[in-house]
Amino acid sequence: MSFKEKLFFALAISGLAISFCLLAQFHSNPFRVPTFGETPVCYIYGNAYLAIILAALLKRSFFTRLLETAGFTVGLMVSAYFLFVWIRFAGRTSIYPAEIFGIKTIYADFLLFALLLVLRIIKKP
Numbered sequence: 001m002s003f004k005e006k007l008f009f010a011l012a013i014s015g016l017a018i019s020f021c022l023l024a025q026f027h028s029n030p031f032r033v034p035t036f037g038e039t040p041v042c043y044i045y046g047n048a049y050l051a052i053i054l055a056a057l058l059k060r061s062f063f064t065r066l067l068e069t070a071g072f073t074v075g076l077m078v079s080a081y082f083l084f085v086w087i088r089f090a091g092r093t094s095i096y097p098a099e100i101f102g103i104k105t106i107y108a109d110f111l112l113f114a115l116l117l118v119l120r121i122i123k124k125p
Contacts, residue, residue, distance in 0.1 A: 005056075008119045012053045015112040018105055019046035025098045033098055034082055034106075041078065045109055048075035052116060072117050079110040 022042035026033040034041045051071030055064045086106050098105050 004119055004122070008056065008116060009053070011112055011116055011119070012049055012056070015109065015116070016046060016049040016053070018100060018108060018112070019043075019049060021100055022098055022105055036078060036081075041082065044078050045075060048072075048078075048113070056120075068120070072113065072120070075109070075113040076117065079106070079113055082106050083110045 019042050022033050022040070022045070026040045026042055036044055048071045051067045052075070055068035055071065058064045058067075083106050086104070100108065
């Protein structure tokens with residue numbers, strides 16, 4: 001396993017761990033986790049990270065490419081949406097992002113999805 005693959009899995013599992021932390025915060029204080037419609041964002045991010053991890057572990061096929069594309073698209077689009085809303089309407093909106101180690105999870109998730117996509121693109125020989 002190359003360094004890029006190890007880094008890829010480390011980032012993806014870190015993102016999944018952030019999703020679990022958000023889930024714990026959602027159950028203790030639902031107002032700290034943004035929702036997309038009625039669905040807490042931690043469920044959306046968790047499923048996107050799982051799709052990316054599964055696609056990386058399984059043998060390359062049409063299904064794994066579809067799974068990977070869906071994971072990256074959903075993860076990046078939802079995180080970009082919440083990042084835009086937070087930057088544009090900070091303090092005047094009902095989004096109060098959770099923090100992990102003093103970093104807002106909105107920034108962390110967007111950065112993780114972007115880094116995973118970059119690593120997936122440069123992974124190809």
